[in-house]
Amino acid sequence: MFELLSEPIRRYVREQHWDGLRPIQSASIQKVMQSEDNLILASRTASGKTEAAFLPILSRVDFSEAGVQVLYISPLIALINDQFFRVEELCKHLDVPVTKWHGEASQTLKNRLVKDPRGVVLITPESIEAMLVNSEYKAKGLFSNLKFIVIDEIHAFLGTDRGKQLQSLIFRLRQLNKGNVRVIGLSATIGSFDQAKDMAGPENTTKILLDPNGKEIETDFKYFEQGNLSELPLALIKDLYLNVCNNKVLVFPNARGTAEEVAVKLHRLSEKVGGHPHYYSHHSCVNKEWREYIEEFAKNNERFPFTIACTSTLELGIDIGSVDKVVQINATHSIAGLIQRIGRSGRRNNETSKLSLYATDPWNLLQGLACMTLFKREKFVEPIEYTEKPYDILLHQALALIRQFSECTQDELIHKLSVNAAFKHITVDEIKEIVQHLQQTDMLEFIGGKLIIGVEGEKITNSKDFFSVFQTETYFRVQVQDKPIGEIPLTHFTTVDQNILLAAKIWKIIDIDIPAKKITVIPAMDGKKPVFAGSGSGEVHPRIRREMLKLLIEDNVEMPPLSDDAKEAIRQLRLEFEYYKIEDFEVDRPLKVQVKEMFWYSFQGTRINSTLSFLFKAAGIDHEWWDVESKFRFATGNFELIVQQAMKVYDDLDSHLVKKVLNDPTELSFSKFGHHLPFKYQVLLVKDKRYDFAGAMDFLSTVNISQVNVLPQP
DNA sequence: GACCTGCTGCGGCTTG
Numbered sequence: 001m002f003e004l005l006s007e008p009i010r011r012y013v014r015e016q017h018w019d020g021l022r023p024i025q026s027a028s029i030q031k032v033m034q035s036e037d038n039l040i041l042a043s044r045t046a047s048g049k050t051e052a053a054f055l056p057i058l059s060r061v062d063f064s065e066a067g068v069q070v071l072y073i074s075p076l077i078a079l080i081n082d083q084f085f086r087v088e089e090l091c092k093h094l095d096v097p098v099t100k101w102h103g104e105a106s107q108t109l110k111n112r113l114v115k116d117p118r119g120v121v122l123i124t125p126e127s128i129e130a131m132l133v134n135s136e137y138k139a140k141g142l143f144s145n146l147k148f149i150v151i152d153e154i155h156a157f158l159g160t161d162r163g164k165q166l167q168s169l170i171f172r173l174r175q176l177n178k179g180n181v182r183v184i185g186l187s188a189t190i191g192s193f194d195q196a197k198d199m200a201g202p203e204n205t206t207k208i209l210l211d212p213n214g215k216e217i218e219t220d221f222k223y224f225e226q227g228n229l230s231e232l233p234l235a236l237i238k239d240l241y242l243n244v245c246n247n248k249v250l251v252f253p254n255a256r257g258t259a260e261e262v263a264v265k266l267h268r269l270s271e272k273v274g275g276h277p278h279y280y281s282h283h284s285c286v287n288k289e290w291r292e293y294i295e296e297f298a299k300n301n302e303r304f305p306f307t308i309a310c311t312s313t314l315e316l317g318i319d320i321g322s323v324d325k326v327v328q329i330n331a332t333h334s335i336a337g338l339i340q341r342i343g344r345s346g347r348r349n350n351e352t353s354k355l356s357l358y359a360t361d362p363w364n365l366l367q368g369l370a371c372m373t374l375f376k377r378e379k380f381v382e383p384i385e386y387t388e389k390p391y392d393i394l395l396h397q398a399l400a401l402i403r404q405f406s407e408c409t410q411d412e413l414i415h416k417l418s419v420n421a422a423f424k425h426i427t428v429d430e431i432k433e434i435v436q437h438l439q440q441t442d443m444l445e446f447i448g449g450k451l452i453i454g455v456e457g458e459k460i461t462n463s464k465d466f467f468s469v470f471q472t473e474t475y476f477r478v479q480v481q482d483k484p485i486g487e488i489p490l491t492h493f494t495t496v497d498q499n500i501l502l503a504a505k506i507w508k509i510i511d512i513d514i515p516a517k518k519i520t521v522i523p524a525m526d527g528k529k530p531v532f533a534g535s536g537s538g539e540v541h542p543r544i545r546r547e548m549l550k551l552l553i554e555d556n557v558e559m560p561p562l563s564d565d566a567k568e569a570i571r572q573l574r575l576e577f578e579y580y581k582i583e584d585f586e587v588d589r590p591l592k593v594q595v596k597e598m599f600w601y602s603f604q605g606t607r608i609n610s611t612l613s614f615l616f617k618a619a620g621i622d623h624e625w626w627d628v629e630s631k632f633r634f635a636t637g638n639f640e641l642i643v644q645q646a647m648k649v650y651d652d653l654d655s656h657l658v659k660k661v662l663n664d665p666t667e668l669s670f671s672k673f674g675h676h677l678p679f680k681y682q683v684l685l686v687k688d689k690r691y692d693f694a695g696a697m698d699f700l701s702t703v704n705i706s707q708v709n710v711l712p713q714p
Numbered sequence: 715g716a717c718c719t720g721c722t723g724c725g726g727c728t729t730g
Contacts (some may be wrong), residue, residue, distance in 0.1 A: 075719060103721045126720040134722055162719070254716065284718065312717045333716075464721045472719085538716045627715085 001029040006059035008093040013055070020410065024211045025052040031207060032056035036180065038200040040154070042187040043211035045317060045343045049186040050083060050152070054090055057148050059183070063119060067145030070120040071173070073128070073166070075156045077102050078295075078318050080122045083152065089121060096120060102127050116707050117142045123400045125157075125166045126467040132172060133403045133467070144176045151199070153317055154185035155336075157382040158195045161469045161671075164393040167199045168422035172404075184273075188340060189214070191381040202421070212379070215351040217342055219372060223566035232258070232329075236358055237265045238544070240327065243356055244307045245275050248322065251309045252341055255282040255331040257531060262309040262329070263504035278306035281504040283313050285475065286486045287324035290503055295320050309504075315340050322346075325354040331367035333538040333606075336381050338371050362569045363628045367540070369570075370547035372560055382541040385607075387688055388425040391681045392674040395434060396469055397422070399443065399453070403461050407450040410435060430681075437678040460676075471496070471672045478502055478519045488519070499524045542605035542695075545630050546585050549603040553582045580706040591639055591707045598640065600632045604699060611696035615646040618656040639705055647700050657683050 001021060002010065021029070024043045025635045031039055033056050041049050061069045071089070074080045080100055097119035101110055103126075113121070121142070131139045149170060157163035174181050183200040189212065190196070197206040197699075198631045224236035244251070244266065253259050259281045267279035267449065280294045294308060296322040314320065326345045332338040346353040357372075359365035376379045394417060400414055402408065408416075413435060418428050438444040438457070445454035453461055460466055475487035476494070488494065490512075499508050500521070507521035523550045550572050551557050562570065580590040585603075592599045602609055606627050616623045616632075621642055624633045634642060649656055661667050661679075667686050672687055687693070 124720060130720090130722055156719085160719095256717080316718085337717090343716075462722095464723095467721050467722080470719065 001026040004029055004033040004059070005055055009055055009059045009090075011280040012090060012093045022048045022052070022211075023213075024049060024209060025055065027209045027211075028052040029056045031209065032184070033060055035207075038197075038206040038210045040185045040187055040193055040196045040206060042189055042193070042196075042208065044189060044214050045340070047211065050086060051090075051151050053184050053186060054087060058094060058096070058181065061147050063094060065145060067117050068113075068121045068142050069120065069146065070148045070150065071143065071146055072120065072122045072150045072152065073125060074122065074152045075124070075162070076153075076316060076318070077104055077124065078292075079152060079316065080105075080124070082317075082319055084122055087122065091120060098122070102696060114141065115137055118288045118411055125162060125169055128169050128173070129165070129467045131648045132169070133400050133461070138177055139173075143173055145179070146173065146177050146181045149173070149183045151183065152187045154196055154199065155187045155190045156316060156698060158190070158690070159386045161390065161393055163195075163199065163471045164387075164390045164422050165396070165683075168397050168420055169394070170199065171420045171422060172401075188336075189345075189381060190336060195384045195386055198421070214339075215343070215346055217355060217376070219353050219355045219560045220563070221357045221359065221365065221369060221566045222563040223359050223362075223365055223569045224292075225565075225569070232261060232265070232360065236360065237262075237269065241266055241269050241275075242356065244305075244325070244327065246268065246305050247307075247324040248305055249307045249325045249327060250314055250323055250341070251327040251329065252306060252311070252315075252332075252345055253309060254311075254332070256285055256311055258329065258500075259283055259309040260501035260504065263307075264501050264506060266307060266309075267504060274571060276305060278304055279504060280306070280308045281502075282308050282310040283312070285488060286503050287484045290485065291390055298323075303334055303646060312337070314344065325356065328355060328357045328368070328486060330361075330364040331357075331361055331371060333540050334382050335371045335375050335544070339375060339381065340345075354494070359566065359569075361628075362573045364370070365566060365569055366548050366551060366573060367544065367628065369559060370544050371552055373551065373558070374544065374547045376560075382543070385539075388686075389402050389430075389684065389688060390423070390678055391426065391430075391434065391685055392671045393469060394423050394426060394431065395438070396673045398435060398438065399457055399461050399466075401708060402444060402451055402453055404568070407452045409449060410446070410451055413451055427475045433678060434681065438676070441676065443676060453603075460673075471669075474517065476517045476519045478507070478521055480507065480521050480523070485521075489531075490514075491531050494519070499526060539606040540627070542608060545603040545605055549582065549601075550585050552577045553580070553585075553713065582706055584704070587702045587704045588706055589703055591705045593636060593707060594708045595712060596636055597633050598636050598639065600634065600705075602630045602632065602699070604630055605692075605695075607690075607692045608695045608699060611691040611693055612646070612700075613661070614656075614691060615696060615700075616642070618649040618660075619645040621645060639707075643700050643703065647697065650693065650697055654683070657687055661686055 025039055028041055031037060041052050043049060057070055063069055080102055084100055091098050099109055099113045099121050100122040101121050159167050185196050187196055187201055193208050215438060224233045226233055251262055253262050263279050263281035270279060277282060282291055282294050323345045326342055342353045342355045357368045359368055390610055401413060414431050417423055417431050439446055441456060442454040443457040444451050473489060476490050477487050478485050496512060497507050499506060506524045506526060508524035509519055509521050511520040577590060582588040589603060590601045609625060609627055609630055613625050635696040661683050668682055671685060674682055
């Protein structure tokens with residue numbers, strides 16, 4: 001395939017002294033050079049996907065033409081800054097200019113590009129939106145002669161509101177171009193590629209190039225019971241310290257507060273025993289400059305071991321070099337996330353990836369095991385959940401289109417929305433109803449036969465917050481003297497004289513300036529982890545819960561290596577379930593009946609559990625539920641009857657939903673623009689995005705109860 | 715009892 005590349009690019013490849021082209025690179029070179037297809041390149045992290053896309057693109061495109069030829073879209077500014085150096089290095093051989101275009105990029109360089117639009121541009125979806133909305137002429141000058149759009153980390157967009165917006169933006173960009181614009185998506189291995197194909201273009205124009213080879217994964221599972229403690233057990237911290245102190249390690253504790261706790265405690269232990277000082281925390285609330293310093297340290301340092309306690313900020317493709325080992329504290333909610341995290345270790349060739357999982361309760365241990373066994377046995381990764389009718393994103397795009405074109409007739413607007421591939425499942429009548437509602441609520445105004453932005457619409461579209469479709473909370477800046485160290489939400493725990501952990505250090509709050517949203521701190525000796533108010537929407541797929549049941553019931557199940565304590569925790573949990581007759585893991589479910597209450601284990605995914613709870617509540621059945629255990633508590637009674645009553649709710653589902661959405665405004669809190677929709681569509685959005693009624697009903701109609709009566713000991 | 719992501723244009727200021 002090497003011969004297909006242009007001479008300057010071949011020279012570049014020779015200068016790199018690579019052993020040869022990777023499989024994904026060869027496949028991509030052939031398809032980019034010899035077909036007109038859109039492509040999805042899927043392979044594990046650090047397998048050279050960026051080069052796989054850019055080597056043939058740079059070989060094929062004629063950069064002497066006016067206008068930007070290649071648009072690279074990334075979900076993160078940090079990734080753009082990272083990739084800029086690699087792409088620029090490639091482009092040097094061709095004298096092709098590369099420009100960063102995002103909110104923090106140089107205005108001067110952007111202006112220079114507008115005057116002489118050429119080469120490659122690296123951009124975020126929000127910056128594309130801003131440009132189309134505020135200055136369409138600029139977008140036309142820059143992007144009306146595009147040949148390729150490259151979407152990096154496309155899996156980060158799939159199934160999300162931001163992904164729908166991006167799909168619509170790609171459609172709007174294609175409308176500026178007369179010629180064909182090819183889309184190339186770069187992806188980690190994911191469960192299904194239909195959504196990725198859908199984003200790239202019309203059906204049958206997109207080919208998937210998949211390199212399924214992963215690295216060997218070495219795991220060990222440990223168990224340290226936390227019980228009712230609000231902190232991690234001391235024994236866990238001590239064991240963890242011995243595990244990490246001589247290695248380069250990422251620790252993922254699933255929460256920002258716990259990341260701080262881990263970083264501070266390891267650091268303190270290390271100080272006591274005379275170990276190294278390189279213990280850091282890295283998450284969204286740590287000051288950006290400090291985060292960049294940590295990333296640089298990890299990337300450039302060869303000699304020193306280090307440990308970074310982090311959240312999903314270090315899960316995506318930012319290059320932090322080689323890590324020896326990954327530690328996960330308690331289970332991830334998805335297999336996709338687990339594999340992505342594990343993939344950060346052993347990045348040099350031929351090294352295996354290493355994972356230690358520390359569980360602090362038996363159900364988390366079981367869920368972690370289930371994720372691992374499912375992946376190892378079947379290579380199972382969750383399919384991508386998506387909304388067929390994203391009415392809220394359509395509303396946002398309707399306002400954006402009116403801003404983009406200043407004015408248009410109602411028919412023009414409806415047409416622009418209905419032909420947009422992002423909204424292909426929403427009918428013309430539905431679009432019409434939403435557009436008319438926007439006029440009734442002064443979001444749009446009808447003047448001289450044309451629609452323009454109305455008084456209420458101005459308030460929304462004039463804010464710089466308009467360009468993104470996701471919500472954000474307000475945080476208070478935390479600073480010591482005048483140096484910023486990060487930010488935290490203001491909760492009732494945040495008071496003067498309180499001590500908090502942030503950026504792997506302990507601080508005492510000495511002042512809170514509410515109007516300025518500023519908290520001043522000084523160093524302290526001791527403190528509690530900060531409280532971040534979580535919204536709690538991590539969803540576990542039903543397949544994982546079914547695997548958990550299987551691990552509890554089946555004899556001679558194959559398990560990865562477990563510590564003695566972990567073995568014992570699993571043994572105890574299996575004992576609790578040994579008397580249930582479970583043969584079909586899809587439908588047989590345990591019911592434990594006691595004198596006053598009974599417990600039903602659904603072993604279902606989070607979304608179905610939450611839908612079941614909705615149905616029980618609507619049927620007037622008192623209950624409580626816990627997702628990790630997928631356990632429901634009822635008063636002792638006839639369970640068959642409970643199932644029947646819950647299923648009956650479905651006959652009159654819409655009126656129950658209407659009641660729920662009317663009485664509980666938080667039902668729609670997942671959507672930034674949803675409350676501007678006609679009420680009917682707010683209900684439909686809640687029905688589709690929050691719940692899975694089809695799945696829940698299917699489960700209730702087939703579930704088979706295995707009952708065990710537990711009587712009090714005499 | 716999750717996590718993460720991004721941001722125009724303009725006026726007026728300081729600094730090299």
